[in-house]
Amino acid sequence: MLLRRMLPIAVSVALLAGCGGPAEDSLEGRADSGSLTIGIRFDQPGLAQRRIDGKFVGFDVDVAKFIAADLGVDEKRISWVEARSADREKMIMSGAVDFVVATYSITDKRKQQVAFAGPYFETGQGVLVRYTDDEITGPDKLNGKNLCSVSNSTSAQKVVDEFAQGVRLVEYGQYSDCVTALLAGNVDAVTTDEVILAGFAAANPELLKVVGPKFSTEKYGVGLPKDDVQGRAKVNGAIDKMISSGEWTRSFERNIGQSGIEVPDPPRITEQ
Ligand code: GLU
Secondary structure: OHHHHHHHHHHHHHHHHHHOOOOOOOHHHHHHOOOEEEEEOOEEOOOEEEOOOOOEEOHHHHHHHHHHHHOOOOHHHEEEEEOOHHHHHHHHHHOOOOEEOOOOEOOHHHHOOEEEEEEEEEEOEEEEEEOOOOOOOOHHHOOOOEEEEEOOOHHHHHHHHHHOOOOEEEEEOOHHHHHHHHHOOOOOEEEEEHHHHHHHHHHOOOOEEEEOOOOOOEEEEEEEEOOOHHHHHHHHHHHHHHHHOOHHHHHHHHHHHHHOOOOOOOOOOOOO
16 A cells, blocks of 8 residues: 555656756756857857957857857856867867867768767868969969868868879968968968868958869868767757858858858758
């Protein structure tokens, strides 16, 4: 009799414990604690830049803030951590960040270690040169040149795979260092995604220009731990809302508009 009376209580306690909310170490669980740590770039004009007053601005920053807000986290409770190209997988796998929004291309190789939500943006690899250069007019004119890119980026990998003969690849840790080397005359060109290069060109319009066609397809995803399926679904939902509310387009115009890149159609979310 006692057992029969106790049973419903035991069942409800078990239900509360088991299904009461998201696991603490899931993205939703951590967002429920009120704050998030997000991996971002500090030095990419238009996409993600840390301003002198400590504020972060750019399209990637807006995407990250939108996702955080959708998870119930105010932007004041976001800790921003620099996520350079070579560090992104490590930072996600170690739990140093909750997610990464950092011009991060979705690739099968990376998917062996992390998961992606999105894509939230599509671009392609391009070439940046000094404004006065009329020799390098595109990727087919790089023979014998010193070409700068960033370690562990898809851009550097593409140079190794497709331009290795005749092109000298110089690798730095971040694109702003490549741009400094270009302006100083230490390298002849910089290669990475066109949207990144366009941001640097817009910041130095009398010194730099983007040349030639795009020669790859890069789909930017939000990097997450591999096993957090629900977290990925939540982030996809937030990206969807950012697009359908018009905020995606407004943010692109605000941040990338002056670089001359036309507002593209938002991509279709494929990472489920
Ligand atoms: N989107 C490319 C990548 O994820 C190049 C840009 C970057 O390094 O962030 O490798």
